[in-house]
Amino acid sequence: MATTKYADRSIPKISLANFDSRIDEITKELVAAAETDGFFVIVDHGISCEEIEAQFENAARFFALPDDVKATVPFSRRNVGWEKAAQIRPSTGAPDQKESYQMQYGANMEGMWLPEETLAGFREQSLRFMRKVQAVSERLMVCFARGLGFPDRYFVEYHDVTKPNIQTVLRLLHYFALDPTQPAPADYYRAGAHADWDFLTLLFQRPGQSGLEICPGREAFTAFGLGDVWTKVEPGPAGSNEIVCNIGDLLMSWSDDRFKSTFHRVKTPSDPAVDCFGPRYSMAYFNQPNTDCQVQGPLKKYPLVTGSQFTEAAMKRNYSALEAKMAAVKTNGLSGKET
16 A cells, blocks of 8 residues: 655745734735645634633533533534534545534534523524634735736625525534554544635634645645645644635636635544544535625636535535445445555
8 A cells, every 4th residue: 555645835824923914924825825735724814712612511521421411413415413423535535533513603503502401502602603704805905806816705695604595614523533552443544635615714723623624726626646746734822823725616617617626634543652542523614605696707718607506516416426436446446545
């Protein structure tokens, strides 16, 4: 089995301090990052370490509940709810070894919040945190709109979380602990290689809980694991409120492929000296468009589609790739193991 190839890449760190007076400078830095690796880190964004940690504690309270309680809010077609070891990536053909709970704003969450007596304050705290992250997202959207020659609020208005047809979500994630004295089981993946199909993802990592890796240059669904070169994206130190951001497939399309939606994964730990074998928590805020928005880049490289049509096409592509992967495994006995 081939050894995973790694390379050190500098992940841009972009400050949003004094946003209004520095917007041209910030826009230039964001566009440069989007045009290259598609990943960057933002700081000075206005969400405190204490607020981030409070939401991590909120997530830990949810995941500590018995499975039969969490199963009362199961993942649904509304793209909300709880799942456990149910997400299968085309790159692996095996379920990610994690559980997650996905939340939206408004009517899509009807019946999908646990009762207050079961998890006191969870809903209020989560929505408060989501609104904070949305405000940061909107600043980034203004910059990307400027970079592409659109009006400042072009993307903001298409990701309006006050409307009933919003698709934006916050996903809480819990990766299961592993025994560092034992090798991971065969075909065990924390999160297989994938690209996000949203507009922009804001990811919160907990200090000391490593595993995120990126593979720039892999924006297309091609053969997986052959010659890929990965780069580790470590969490910030304790007391850090860094947010890792990545471009999604939607913004890549909306920019006529100018901005890059980059493959990434959460590596299964293998080395007790450097890897996180304990439970790993993260939170991903997926900026997804209103279903009726009009998606087309300034150069009109791709046909105009609505937000719902783009999402449906992305899901169909994902499932088609998964079916092809499973067929190859069945026909050729391929394991699909990342190398």
